[in-house]
Amino acid sequence: DGGITQSPKYLFRKEGQNVTLSCEQNLNHDAMYWYRQDPGQGLRLIYYSQIVNDFQKGDIAEGYSVSREKKESFPLTVTSAQKNPTAFYLCASSIVGGLAYNEQFFGPGTRLTVL
């Protein structure tokens, strides 16, 4: 089955800890994205990557870091510098190219809670 997987489903972080959220896709998509969703708010872009070994900051990149060493994988690290990390984190992927045909498909999400 083609799709996007995220792990873990739930994650608890203590103050001062770095945690890494996993995102893997087997859709052969070139682009991958990380979003954050807070209650009553829209999705906000953290980072995105269109090719291996390259990524760009989104609107709320402070306190987060990513890597893209493989096409299939785009892990997100939430660092201790992120002061309010409790949120629902969503990974997405899409093809690249063309003016408009870049539908994004989402993984199941990771719910992060700071203890």
Add this chain to the structure above:
Amino acid sequence: QKEVEQNSGPLSVPEGAIASLNCTYSDRGSQSFFWYRQYSGKSPELIMSIYSNGDKEDGRFTAQLNKASQYVSLLIRDSQPSDSATYLCAVGTGNQFYFGTGTSLTVIP
């Protein structure tokens, strides 16, 4: 600042009725428009995409786009209780999407 505005609702319709969801956007250069459905506690699921002015129909769903008015809508015909969810409007420019805050829809049996 690229903005996507949606009525937050909640919108309630009786079963079998037509639900109408609306979205406006600020960036005239936007090229692609999407509707996602999100059930409580779940991730968004793509239900419609539209790229040119006019209507696009897929089963009970119809997306309508008016670029001159910077307006996109989603109609759900013969609404079912299983349609009860939050509907997110997303507007794409190149490789970035901008999402609205979503409209909560409840279909009353």
